[in-house]
């Protein structure tokens with residue numbers, strides 16, 4: 001018989017790999033708890049946009065969420081860590097390593113304290129953020145210069161656009177298809193899956209440039225007050241279920257991006273890949289700006305010294 | 317000038333000022349985007365929201381004063397003056413309960429945001445408590461207006477000016 | 486038990502004449518409390534829903550309308566329309582249908598369309614002796630075209646939730662929107678001759694030239710905005726800002742209906758009109774939030790899906806469900822409550838999501854003009870200080886036409902799908 005109700009809110013649609021991961025997690029938690037935890041999933045922003053969901057968690061209006069780290073920077077600036085130049089153009093494994101290691105822990109600690117949540121475990125990657133264009137193909141970083149490139153608002157993205165001589169443009173996601181088809185901007189930074197879900201080729205996207213600017217992560221969390229009222233065995237189920245499945249979920253997220261990539265290609269989007277070497281060169285050029293970027297992003301001193309301590313491994 | 321008419325003037329002035337500011341920022345953004353990139357201000361739309369919502373919540377108070385909040389008055393129109401009076405008294409009580417509660421909880425939202433140092437997640441990093449504060453202020457002012465309205469219907473009821481008539485305009 | 490309690494509370498408070506935002510907010514608070522939700526959630530929800538840049542087009546468009554009316558821009562435009570077309574009976578009502586359709590091509594919201602066009606055209610129609618209920622009905626009903634003709638905020642939201650391409654949805658809206666406009670136009674023409682609406686004296690050619698020249702600066706306002714939005718420059722909110730600015734400048738420079746020192750005053754009035762709607766939209770979203778959380782809409786939709794209906798039965802059932810929800814919620818709230826659970830069910834049943842977008846949007850138009858919560862009704866009652874029932878009286882013939890058009894849109898999918906297929910090919 002149900003003793004606890006676990007409602008989860010995500011703002012991606014039912015078919016999105018994150019929604020699917022959370023749905024699978026909820027199903028398993030309910031099963032393993034023998035129905036003592038009754039779970040319910042609200043997707044597509046029915047209850048909350050991710051931007052707003054952490055406050056609802058704090059206030060006890062909902063029990064679980066997995067917001068992207070990019071919407072958490074207003075409360076925990078260190079959530080923006082992957083905007084640092086050192087992560088530009090890196091392989092996913094590098095970002096995963098940082099997220100799963102001490103850097104991720106430093107950020108998690110702040111999430112737990114400030115948002116009054118329990119972080120379930122390792123984060124769920126959304127995938128590479130790339131650049132896409134409508135009018136002219138981007139084949140190298142020089143092509144960025146002078147283009148109007150839309151981003152979703154964080155300071156890191158706008159600094160990066162400026163670094164390449166592009167003109168950063170901030171447009172809310174709901175306005176993107178219309179703005180694209182009207183030529184309000186020449187390109188945008190996003191992921192394959194986001195583009196495919198909005199079918200943005202119909203809004204004029206023709207080219208993709210796989211510059212792997214950073215990797216966004218969804219942070220799985222449940223509200224502290226919910227977690228604390230659970231008996232120890234259920235607490236263990238809630239945490240273990242995530243830990244045991246996160247590898248599968250990560251794979252699923254990657255597969256979804258690959259599928260989206262193929263969908264985009266099938267619909268005529270042409271991709272260019274600068275290659276690891278070129279990315280690494282660009283990263284070296286960006287590195288001198290790292291401290292300024294950190295300052296702009298309000299990253300904390302402990303986080304930055306951790307980054308410096310690991311920089312040997314990261315910049316391999 | 318009575319305190320309440322000072323309040324009226326201040327409210328109206330601020331509504332006009334914030335609304336005009338929103339318009340100015342919105343226009344400036346368009347110019348920055350399409351005419352001269354050098355003066356571009358990426359966070360214009362965000363600022364337009366903050367100004368407008370402040371203006372809107374101040375306006376909700378003015379709307380109570382002028383009985384401008386939209387409502388179905390079908391039943392009211394059918395009632396005799398004393399009947400209308402008691403319905404209005406009831407409405408004021410419900411309104412006070414809601415607006416009072418909203419003031420209280422919205423204050424919690426605003427102070428919570430202040431304590432957390434919550435910023436907008438764009439590069440503007442706008443302190444969100446300033447935005448949230450518009451709601452307890454608006455709801456608080458509405459509460460004051462509804463309290464005054466309640467007082468008038470209880471103790472200063474004048475059927476010639478305070479009821480809805482069926483006369484066509 | 487909750488549904489019953491809710492119905493009593495909702496309709497009781499409405500009947501008592503409580504403002505709608507309070508009815509929605511108070512019901513939400515009671516229901517939140519009873520289902521054990523923290524009440525602070527309502528305040529947070531209202532705050533979060535207002536924090537939306539797409540919502541900002543509304544006050545800016547209302548500002549534009551207020552500048553045009555107070556500044557004399559509107560009068561110049563009405564004069565020129567009367568000058569050219571005044572010989573037709575009901576010319577201004579016909580002009581209203583056409584203006585609303587044109588304005589719909591700039592503005593993404595039906596309420597904003599009704600509010601802006603009503604501000605300008607209702608007083609003009611009343612001055613010329615049109616029956617008030619008819620004048621209100623024409624604007625209220627024609628205003629609904631705002632969300633089906635692109636740009637459309639509700640189609641954008643639909644596209645996000647149902648993962649459909651927004652440009653494709655926009656194309657799908659054009660023909661159904663025009664069908665609605667043509668239907669209204671024909672009805673207005675019929676009504677005008679049947680009820681012998683006033684016919685204007687013919688205008689001598691010299692005055693016609695003068696009136697037309699006088700209207701040229703005023704005509705710049707819609708032209709600037711049209712060029713902006715279709716010339717590929719501006720987003721909807723930006724074009725709203727530019728319309729307001731253009732209306733302000735033209736008013737101050739050419740027509741001088743108010744002095745620049747009065748600008749704040751005009752803006753304050755505009756914000757007040759917009760606030761009546763925005764506070765309702767926000768409280769309806771808080772109320773819709775409770776509905777979603779309660780699981781009632783999910784059960785209703787599941788019930789419809791489980792019954793293995795044919796596509797046409799399904800569409801009929803959904804139309805009825807939406808009409809019901811339209812009694813309590815407004816557009817954005819209904820979309821958020823229903824579409825996430827409905828969207829995954831469409832393909833299996835054999836309903837094209839693009840076609841369904843237009844069926845859905847047209848339902849939302851109907852919801853805007855039927856009581857008890859039909860925002861366009863209240864917008865017009867507020868503009869004209871007329872009782873709401875008078876607006877209802879004016880609107881009901883249009884409501885019947887809207888339902889007829891809905892049936893056509895529902896059962897002739899080609900009307901919605903032909904244009905998008907022509908441009909983009911069949912959906913993949």
Ligand code: NA
Pocket residue numbers: 588589590591592593594630631632633634635636637
């Ligand atoms: Na429109």
Ligand code: NA
Pocket residue numbers: 811812813851852853854855856857858859860
């Ligand atoms: Na309705």
